Structure formats: C-alpha cells, structure tokens
Amino acid sequence: MTSSLPTPADLSTHIGRGLSDLRDLVALQSVSAQGRMLPETAAFVTRLLEAEGFTVRSYPGEVAPVLVAEAGEGPATLLIYNHYDVQPEDPAELWESPPFTLTERDGRLYGRGASDDKGEFAARLAAVRAVRERHGGRLPLRVRWLIEGEEEVGSPSLERFVAEHAQELRADGCWWEFGSIDPDGRPVLSLGLKGVMCVELRCRVAASDLHSSLGAVIDNPLYRLARAVASLRDDGGRVTIPGFHDDVREPSAADLAALARIPGDGQAVRETYGVTRPLATGPAYHGRLNLAPVVNVNGWGGGYGGEGSKTVLPAHGFVKLDFRLVPGQDPARVLGLLRAHLDAQGLTDVELVELEAHQKPARVEAGHPFVRACVAAAREAHGAEPVVQPSSGGSGPMYPFQALGVACVAAGIGNVGGRVHAPNENIVRDHFEKGVVFGVALLEGLSRGE
Template sequence: MTSPDPTRPNLAAHIERGLRDLRDLVALQSVSAQGRHLPETAAFVTRLLEAEGFTVRAYPGEVAPVLVAEAGEGPRTLLIYNHYDVQPEDPVALWESPPFELTERDGRLYGRGASDDKGELASRLAAVRAVRERNGGRLPLRVRWLIEGEEEVGSPSLERFVAEHAEELRADGCWWEFGSIDPGGRPVLFLGLKGVMCVELRCRVAASDLHSSLGAVIDNPLYRLARAVASLRDDGGRVTLPGFHDDVREPSEADRTAIARIPGDGQAVRDTYGVTRPLATGPAYHKRLNLAPVVNVNGWGGGYGGEGSKTVLPAHGFVKLDFRLVQEQDPARVLGLLRAHLDAQGLEDVEIVELEAHQQPARVDAAHPFVRACVAAAWEAHGAEPVVQPSSGGSGPMHPFREVLGVACVAAGIGNVGGRVHAPNENIVREHFEKGVAFGVALLERLARGSSS
C-alpha cells in the first residue's frame, strides 16, 4: 500500500465548507438581466470574503455593485476575476429540480450558477481558506479579487472601472472566471476569449397586424428579416458580410501547434446535446471553435405562434443575433459593416438595435510565465496533462485586463461538457469541484514560491 504524500493537503473539510457556500450562493436569485437580488448577493459575497481576512470595497455599477477585495502579502500578486450574477432560469418547466436549490444527483450538483459562476467562486474561496490554514493563518502572497454582478448582461461598467481602478488591480497574473475538465479528466485551460456583439434586427411594415390576404400588396416583416439573416452566412457557417474577415489574423505557428494537441473532435458535445447538424468535425473542429468568427441567430419573434393557423400578416417582427469575433476584429467596425450590408441588400428599413455592451477579443501568449504556472498547477492537481486552448469559443470582459492592466489572463475551472451553462439543469460534477479546490491551492502556493514550472 502506497504511503500518503505528506506534501498534499487534506482538503476534505474545505471542500465541504465550499459546497455549503455554493448552496447559499445558488439560493440567491441574482439574475442581472432582471435586476433581481443583486445588492443582497453582493453583500453576502462581501461577508464571505471578510470572514477570510479580505478587505472589501464595494463600488456602484450601472446594474450591480462591483466588489474589489484584497488580502495577504508577499512579492507576488494574483488577481482573480469572478461574477456573482446569473442567467434567468427560464424555461422553469425544463428543470428537473428547483433552479435555486443546489441539488445533488448521481455525483452532479444542479442549480442556476452552480457552474457559471458561483461554483467557481466557491471553489476558489475554499482554496484560499486551505492555503491560509497551511500557512499558519496568513496568505503568503497578495490576492486581489474583482467580483462583479453584470457579466451576464455584458459587463457595461467594467471597462471604465478597470481603467479608473488600475492601481488597485495590478498583478502578476489573472485567474479568469471559468474553465473546464474534459470527459477524459484532463483540465482545459483557455488563454483568451472571443469578442461579442449582440444586436436585434427589427422590421415594421404597418401600425397593426393585417389580414393575410393583403400579403399580395403589402410586404411581410418576417420575410424581410429572413432575407437579412440568410444574407449573413453561408451553409457552412462562414460569415458573408463584405469586409468582415479583413481584420482576422492568420493563426500563428504556436496557435496551430496548440490546436493540433487538443484531443477529440467535439464528439462529446455532439453526444451530450444530441447534435444533428454539426458544422465542423475532425481537425477543423478545434480550429473553428478557437479561431473562427461566427454569427448566431439567438431568437426570432413576430406574428402568430400558437396552435393551429391564423391567417395574419404581421405588422412587425424581430430577430436577435450575436457575432463572436476573433483577435483584431472590432465590434464597432462590424456594426458598421452590418448596416452597410443591409442597406446594400435593399433592407434599409431593417433597424439594428445594439443589445448589452460589446466586448473585444483578448489573448495571451502561451509562453508567458503565468501560463506556465497555471499549466504546472493543473498537472499537480489533476495528475493529467492539461489541454491548452488558445481561445475559448465564448466571450467575456477580458480585453481591459489585457489592454489596460497588461496582465496575463488564464481561465481554469470546474465546468464540464454536460454542464448546461445558461440552460435548464445547469450543473457541475462534485469531483470537479474538489479538483478545482486542489488546483487553487497548487496555483496559490506555486505563485507564493515564485515558481512557474
């Protein structure tokens, strides 16, 4: 029988306390899109941090308070970014357990925010507690923590906030708010994010709905929106806006090498969600997910959608879109290209309404010392080689951290391919929460020692 490694911390008590924190956090319905329970959740997070020796300052945001916390001392400083807001729970009927009650089934923990982002926050706080305990009640490095409540509505306050509070946020590296563990148990680290631009296209042809017989002489707003949407991409998913790809940077040799090392081709995603029309498989899967821009149709409305038929000519309609952008693409320029393109198609009456705050793409070089420290900590905590993705397919407010603070950002966390983030039955795997705490301990202590490998 192998003797236990005396250098590995016993984290069981910290994990259980972290899960209690997560249960309390999930119970707070901090839905930023609807302005629910945001000050209450900020106050609860403040109390959690203050109990661990953090000094917490709360600043007003456009939607919710922004928290900046600090604790510890030492030559190295780690910045952690998280958010306490969550997506709406709708449609509630599809949840198999109450969305705001953390519920365990078959080794998974279900609840809105269990993964995005309250599970990440709770696991990281558990790691801080463990490191303090192992160091006689003190943190052997400085930890600065920015926790906002507006991420799920585009972080409208954050870019200005980071610029105005740059000195409070300086650090040697930033541990970003998410990450995942693949079906084989390998931790997945992301070195960047795509940008995002969310818009709604609207079209109105009359002051009131009309009898459909008048379709012979009056145009249809849903048809005009269908024309607009169909003109934005081809059948392979490539965006067809003229000029859209002009600023897209060719992948570097390091990008190509990293992508070639990523295992799998998305089969686990296709199996988990029952995908019937994949746009990329094989080697193209990870290249497109990391480095290709895309336009998505998020939702469509207008006219009659009830049972049976209703012969109506709708007066108006709308369609919601998001553009995921890659390095060097500017959302403001893409917005201009979209307007020019619709006008050129004779769709001048299709209105473009900007939704939420646009976010620019951001990346960090894989050779950065902080990236190496995160890779080494992931090896230590998981006992498996990390998968390093040059970019996530998703988006977030990383750009000001890179451009204003100049800090390297690495996303490493506890998500999973079946985590159903933003959907009913959002979940984490209990074992992944435990591994997340272990990774946090390994990263904090490695940085405190000044080691990057």
C-alpha cells in the first residue's frame, strides 16, 4: 500500500469500471413515482456491492426495497447514504439523447440519474474498490451503506427504518448522497438540508365547467386559488403566514462565519438558467439560500390551456406547493399554520391535501470532527479550498440520521449546469474522476483517524 493520494490517472481502471457501472445503472428505469424497475435496480445494486465484499440485507419499503450493506473493519465507521430511484424523464421530447442511455458529449455524461443519484453511488463504489486494492483486498475501516429506492417520492419508509435499525447504522459520520463542484473547480460541501413539505390546494365550484358568462354570478376556482397563493408570500419572497417564522432557529456563529467565506452571489446559476427575476443577489444570496425558509409554486392547473380562447368558467383547479423549512420548524406545525391562514382569509373552501412524506430540516455544526475530515479530504483531492455551506437549499431525509447522533456531510460530483430533475441531466466526466479521488482520500483519512 502507498500512503500518497492517487491521481485520476492512477485510478483510471477503477474510474472506467465506475463509468461502466453508471452506464448499466442509468439503463435501469427506476422511476419511483411510477413504480418502474425498482426491484430490478435494487437487485443490481446488491450484486455490485456483494462483488466488493459487502454483506447486503434487503428490507421491504412502502415503495421499494431498502438495502443495508456492510464491509471492512477498523477504528472508524463511515455510513454512506445513497438512493437508486430517479425522477421521471418527462418531458421526454426535450432530451437531446435518450434519457436512459448514458451519453457523452463535450466532456459531460447525460442520462437520468447520471447525477442524482446513480453517478454519486458509482463514483463512491469505485473509490471503495480502489481503497481495497491499496490495502491488499481489505477495507481498513468499517463502511456501512444505506441505499433506498424511495428518495424521489419523499422517503416514506426511511424515518421509521432508521429508528428501528439504529444499531446497524451507528457511525462516526455519514457521507450524504449528493454534493457539487463549482465553476471554478472548488468542491462544495453542505452541512445540512432544509426540510420539505409538499401540498396541493384544490378548489371546486361546480360539478362541471360552465359558460364564462356565468362568472358574473358564480365564483371562479382559479381566482380563489390565486388569492390563496398571493397571500402566502410578499414580493420579496418572504413567507407571510402568521407564526411561520416563530420557530426558526437562529444561525450559529459558525454558520455565519461559513457564510461569509462562500464566494460569489449566484451569478453562475443565473447565467446558466437565464434567470430574469432573482430574489437575492450580493451578500444576501447565500444567507437566504442556506438559512431562509421559502414557499414555492410548483404547478397550477384548471380550465382551458389549449390554442386560442375558450370562454369557460372552470369547475375546479389546483395548485401544487412546496415549503422548504429550516432547523426549528416542524412540517406538521407549518401545515396547521397554513390551514389556519387560509381559513382566516375566508378560503375555507380551498382544500389542503398533503403530498408525499414530509421531511424535517437538519444541520451539523461546522466544527464537528467528521466535517473537518470531509473538508481535509476535499482539499487534498481537488487541490482547492472547499466551499462549506451551512445548509443546502435542497431537501432530503437527513433528519433521521441526525436524530441518531450521526453527523451528515454532503460532498459529491454535481455541477451548476447538471439539470437535476430536468431533461438533459448530466455530470462532468472530470468531476466524476475527482469524486473517486475524494472518496479514496476520505476513506483513507478516516482509517488513519484523521
């Protein structure tokens, strides 16, 4: 075994094998929202892990199997969390190559799951192979791996599963399922996730659509919904539901110090996606992205949306919303506040329907030993100072692990133009290679107690 960190060239065989794994994984259409190919993908992931010496146990979930794997022995225990399910490919016509065929163009690899989350899993497995080879076929630390197939539908099985299998999942730290590399090549580490609550507002005024002339005497469900949505936030994006901000935990000194060191103000995101109405730029950008709760309108339906006009009074309509929450906020309480707010606006006829499983927010302190280990590995692997975010702007089922006392850090291979959840999802090939190097650095560092 050599103690020096290998380069991507040194790891070319493992990187090539990892990309082959990714190609096979992308071909498996494991869309959890539609129940497609979930058992088949779980079985394939199991075979990949068993080939590397892992003992894999499969447990039934509400939607898909939950896998727990373990291998290695040593003074440190690393828990890795990934998921094998993906988002639907729709709208399929916007893909420039088949969504379930990994396709390389100009240094990027395109395919559903290439980034979220099959690319992350494949890069990490390649790192495990490399470390085993460096240590004569053994892992110098205990690696526990939880891989689920329900993350894209809110992980409905996970909170109970983690609580019931606490002893199997104890670890010194958890390497979370995603992360990114910024346009300047700096690794971005997130120390938490926002909670999420997805709901649908529905309103019905009649058994069927009516002639629009009757709008003079019959209310319009789309107007009712528009009034409801307009009451939820101000023009600056601040949520205006009474009591919504009461439980928000104040950021720590370490949180604020980490924010002050984050470069940029979101310009790369605005340029990549052609943003015309940013809500925050300058110093406020990272503060709001990391620490501020928000409500989003995800979709709106009802009435006529075809070519030309159709003078109709819709019978019903709907609006889909998600709330991104921060530590201190509980989705169940926010749901109650939302219902009370709608009622106070005279909108008792607007039905409030919960969608998928809610997730609570989670965040670890920047000074935690596992955070320091991840920062050191990222610095060594990328040759650049990592960007440490107190929290991702996104959400995921991190809270159950935090409740066990396991610190979670997100570090991975995504990129600002990765189009996660959208057509033409992609990773940068060089980022995949650096992700394997980071995995080797993290595993080796933890095995040495660093």
